[in-house]
Amino acid sequence: MELNVLTLIYLLSSITFIIGLKNLSHPATARRGNLVAAAGMTLAILATIFLYKDEDGKPLHNYAWIFGGLIIGGIAGTFAAKKVKMTAMPEMVSLFNGMGGACAALISVNEFLHVNKHFHSSSADYQKILVDNNFFRTELIIIYAGLIIGSVSFAGSMIAWGKLNGKVKDFAFKGQHLVNLAILAAIFIVAIYTIFFELNKTTFIDLASPLFFLVLLLSLSYGILFVMPIGGADMPVVISLLNSFTGVAAACGGFLYNNKVMLTGGILVGAAGTLLTILMCKAMNRSLKNVLIGSFGGSAAGAAGGNGQAHGGVYKEVSLSDAATVLNYANKVLIVPGYGLAVAQAQHICHELEKMLTDRGVDVKYAIHPVAGRMPGHMNVLLAEADVSYDLLLEMEQANDEFRSTDVVLVLGANDVVNPAAKTDPSSPIYGMPILEVEDARMTIVNKRSMKPGYAGIENELFFRSKTSMLFGDAKSVLQQLVGEVKNL
């Protein structure tokens, strides 16, 4: 009876996950979708605690430990999630994702110790039965899968988190891809060896444990090394990918415990996360392979050297007061926010400038590139936080129709998404990426911290065009000064 209730609840929870994800993909229902999934999750957790029975029909115990863990995790999680700044959202997601991965890996470690002990304490005959039994081997395969995927996801997410908040610097060495591949191969070889060969010997126990922890160690180092060389702007893709990894790791737990809700939820996220990763890659015109192998960063850096010298053109600077005047007397201004705005957390002051100009009769809107900011959709979240009205945000296609009739485009810390080379130069690494065609506007003011190339590591010829003026400085302080200048006009 109780078990059937549990099954029913798991079924309901699985349905809430699907409905939740479905609703999350539409703006109007997104928030409800999140709450629906959260309710399903709560239900599944409570039902597991009180209704779960193991194979021998015994209920769970150690309630104090379980609730202790739930309360500590719950309070810490809520606190961290409430306190985090909007600009730091992506790294928070990465951090939580890592927690999930670590959780899956710990489950695998625990199950391995359990299986190992079981095997060890059995008689030789029984060991032989276990070895001949396919279920035993299946279980081990799944334990290994959960361990490998979970720990890669954990280590990778921690590095991604560190990179996004600036604690970890990009790090790459020559031949790193080969080292990574070698580690990956080693992980599989050791895992397969343990499962299929070591297991057939009665000495299984002696070597299996050290080998198991060797796989854990290798997986952790693979996670670190694999994210290490990937640049900051690619982190969203990596986080999304690791997100789907953790989904698969959770599904492994579903196999182990014959638990359909874990299986459903895990695979659902695994599949959705993979698709989301591909969508993000598409928006940036990168192939997943490029992101993962990270060859983009390397080759582009080389190209930048050549390109930079070839161009080396002259760029114009514009003074703050001139920029303020131009903006103030324009009819139509489009603001192109980018990574630089997010890093400088300049969204509030940006909104202030927009309001002030609007009050003076200037038509101000924002042109949002799909991958502007640190994550696709991140700019929308940031500007929404600063109370920028929804109707002012133009998507790329809309914006591209409007640039022609625009007097001034103010580019705030965006670079590659406005690089005309994506349209004109087939040899450019970003060739073919959809861009905001700001060069159509009458005048462009670009705010950047320096002339350094953007993430893709290539020069932006836009900056050297006659219609473009540069306004150097941190987005926040520049905007503050602009607001001051406009006020005095």
Next chain:
Amino acid sequence: MENILNWVGSHEQYIYIVVLMIFVGIEVIGRVPAVLHTPLMSGANAIHGVVIIGAIIVMGKAEGDNYAALILGFLAVILGTLNVVGGFVVTDRMLEMFKSKKSQK
């Protein structure tokens, strides 16, 4: 070969769930607008926190004198809860802002 067939036979249910869920997962978010990519990723992140259930089972099954299992399980429960609670709260915070903009409109 026979082994594999046997395996498929004995895991029929799982294989069906996995295959169907892959299609559902892809289908369900197929047309998501770029604006929602970040909240969607965050929401999906919270959903895979369902791994917490495994952690609870580990914890609840551990014998009182098996300290390795107790400690591993306890850590797993904390980490899993962080994933679930943090994930849903962060997602809600992001979406809250979308909603307030709409109502103003």
